[in-house]
Amino acid sequence: MHRTFLVILAMVSLLSLCSCQSALQPHNADQPVAQVEQPKAASSYQEFDDILIPNEFEFVRKQSFVMETPAFKTGMVTYKGRVNAVDAANFFERNMIRDNWHLRSKMKYNRTIMVFEKPDRDCIVNILDGTFDTVVEIIVAPRQDGGYSPAPVSSKGRSPLEENLDN
Template identity: 40%
Template sequence: MGKWQGLSHNQAGWVAITVCMIVLLMSGCASMKAGDSGSDTGVTADKNAPLYYDFGDVLVPRAMKVDKNASFVFRTPGLSAGVLSLKGRVDGYSLITFFENNMANDNWSLVSAFKSFRNILLFKKENRWCVINITEKRFYTYLEIWVSPTVEGASPNL
């Protein structure tokens, strides 16, 4: 303790801050090293990658967050239907482009699209319909994903 007695409070504070910075830098370098060894396995999780939420065949950008109070999804073995509501700070036209590009990967066919203040994309599969509703407001963009099974006996040309 004798070494530190000659330091003023100001000098002791600077020494403490310097020691803390060195410790932080060392721990940061150590975590980077650990991250590098994990990348050798070829398994890396992209924290910005889109996700499948309640509908296993409708991909959603990760920037959109689920609004549980406005969502209702019904599930049985082999069927999920309902509405998934999300919001986020995402440009509406980039969402339109995202769904136009990604729904085909899950075997959805674009039937029609309404593009205006309220954007609606209508997709179909062999036994289901999906309506994507995108509305831009001042601070957030709101997204509703409606998925419904087709009604048996309905016109296949609809």
Template identity: 45%
Template sequence: MNTATRILLACLLLFFASCASKQQGGNGSTTDPTITPSGPANYYYDFDDILVPRDMKLVPRSSFVLETPGVKAGMLVFKGRVDPVSLTTFFTNNMLKDGWQMSSSFRYQRTIMVFTKSDRDCIINILDGRFSTQMEIWIAPKATSGTPTSTMRQERTLTQ
């Protein structure tokens, strides 16, 4: 057997071994406390009132969260092989359970859902890709009634 054949066989063995471990739950064991008999549980990531389906994986390099004593805001990015329609249904049901109210939504190639609470807004953007679905969750605090919402516009008017 020549060297090229050995390398090819080694690559194939690694490929099949990695596929088998993913089918068993990713790490090859079922002793992870987050895994139930029906699969891993859904997760609350940085925001304790926004539940994310277990099949969507966080993309930390594309995400950011700002946290101060009075404000927690940011954007979380997820990817996964999830049907966008079932993802939309998941958020429609679970955001209501967590006290959010849907204020508007857009759908088809891209789905955008806007949810509100008394102190924050949440925008969920779902993009249907060719091989996977990407999702962005944007969380922003609401401006208080005494805070100007367009300071840039005011400054530009004053300098002109």
């Protein structure tokens, strides 16, 4: 048993010596240089090219859908990760504004819901603070009115999109 231990120790020492020797030898121009891995960016654009997603979030395919035509891209994408919900809300608010989204409204506490708009579409960012994970749902839809103007009000003082409850 003692002899087996000595043989294993000798082999480990020999392997260590070989790896040290190769590290100390100068680089030969014919040999490829090992690529140094670049650190990952802290965030990236994923499904929508103007909505930045922190890399700490993982895409949840089963809770997402995207429809794309030559004219627009719409859908709902879901992400989850072990991220502080307040930090996530601050990230989205700051970066959506940087990407020329206009913040229309914000609700917070048990969950955070932020509504953003651009001239041609709206975006809702819904952040749910769970026990173990934070879930982010991003919903993008084309605008019906094509701009920032509020919906017209009928002569009865109701929006044309409001249900008729006078039955």
